[in-house]
Amino acid sequence: MNGPESEEPPLRRAVCPGSFDPVTNGHLDIIARASRLYDVVHVAVMVNQSKKGLFTVEERIELLRQVTAEYGNVRVESFHGLLVDFCKQRDIPAIVKGLRAVSDFDYELQMAQMNNGLSGVETLFVPTNPTYSFLSSSLVKEVAAWGGDVSHLVPPLVLESLTERLAQR
Ligand code: PNS
Numbered sequence: 001m002n003g004p005e006s007e008e009p010p011l012r013r014a015v016c017p018g019s020f021d022p023v024t025n026g027h028l029d030i031i032a033r034a035s036r037l038y039d040v041v042h043v044a045v046m047v048n049q050s051k052k053g054l055f056t057v058e059e060r061i062e063l064l065r066q067v068t069a070e071y072g073n074v075r076v077e078s079f080h081g082l083l084v085d086f087c088k089q090r091d092i093p094a095i096v097k098g099l100r101a102v103s104d105f106d107y108e109l110q111m112a113q114m115n116n117g118l119s120g121v122e123t124l125f126v127p128t129n130p131t132y133s134f135l136s137s138s139l140v141k142e143v144a145a146w147g148g149d150v151s152h153l154v155p156p157l158v159l160e161s162l163t164e165r166l167a168q169r
Contacts, residue, residue, distance in 0.1 A: 010091075011039040011040050012038045012039045012040075013038060013039065013040045013041075013042065013090065013091060013092045013093070013094070014034055014037070014038040014040075014041055014042070014092060014093075014094040014095070014096045014124070015041070015042045015043075015044050015083070015086065015087060015090075015092050015094070015095050015096070016030060016031050016034055016041060016042070016043050016044070016095075016096050016097075017043075017044040017046060017079075017083050017086075017095060017097075018043075018044075018045070018046065019045070019046055019048065019053065019060075019137065020043075020045050020060045020063075020064055020137065021053035021054055021055055021060055021137050021141075022054070022055050022060060022063055022137060022140075022154065022158045022161065022162060023060070023063055023064050023067060023137075023154070023155070023158060024132070024135050024136070024137055024140055024153055024154050024158075025131075025132055025135070025152075025153055025154060025155065026098065026100070026128060026129070026132035026135040026136075026153075027098075027137075028067060028068070028155065029098070029128070029129050029132060030096065030097075030098040030126055030128070031043060031068055031071070031074060032071060033126055034096040034126070035068075035071040035073050035074055037096075038073070038094070038096075039073060040073050040074075040075065041071070041073060041074045041075070041096075042075050042076075042077060042086075042090060042092060043064055043068065043074060043075065043076045043077070044077055044078070044079045044083065044086055045057055045060050045061055045064065045076065045077070045078045045079070046078075046079060046080070046083075047078050047079065047080035048080075049080075054141055054162075054165055054166075055161070055165065057078050059161070061076050061077075061078060063157060063158055063161060064076040066157055067155045067157060067158065082118070083095065083115060083121075084115050084118045084119040084121055087119065087121045088119060092121070093120075093121060093122060094121065094122050094123070094124055095112070095115065095121060095122070095123045095124070096123075096124050096126060097112075097123060097124070097125055097126070098125075098126050098127075098128040099125045099126070099127055099128060100128045100132070100133045100134070100135070100136075101133055108123075108125065111123070112125075132153075135153055140153055140154060140162070141162070144162050144163070144166055145166055145169075150162070
């Protein structure tokens, strides 16, 4: 059948960008919630040549792929350069970001306004689950490096990789 009635509506896409070094339960909560709102969620791992992480970008992607496997509509990719260019290349009109506290807001607002000014992409802020409002990858790494228990803050696979990586140091 031809004509407009036979045409599939375009997929609604969003991106969840970040460093994900490594992915935490806070990130996963936002990704899971975005996956319920959009047809396809692109998780975009930023490649930052000037900052060496605990995990390589490939390792971060692999961890993310495994812990998001249960959400059938999540795609994990890396990007370098501007996030708006990643969005343009994939026809993504929306960025989904978690807001942990008002202290996140100033910088996030600046980025949202810049990105909108650059290409018209919208940013949607999702309030972080209060359970994770203090959580960041940096804190997880610091606490884990000193032997603190982070098992409630990251998925079991990430905990395993984190423990292994820190033991090699
Ligand atoms: O997990 P992070 O490190 O807080 O994520 C920051 C990220 C990747 C979302 C942000 O730095 C970003 O979008 N970088 C891509 C470069 C870019 O587009 N810069 C202009 C932002 S207005």
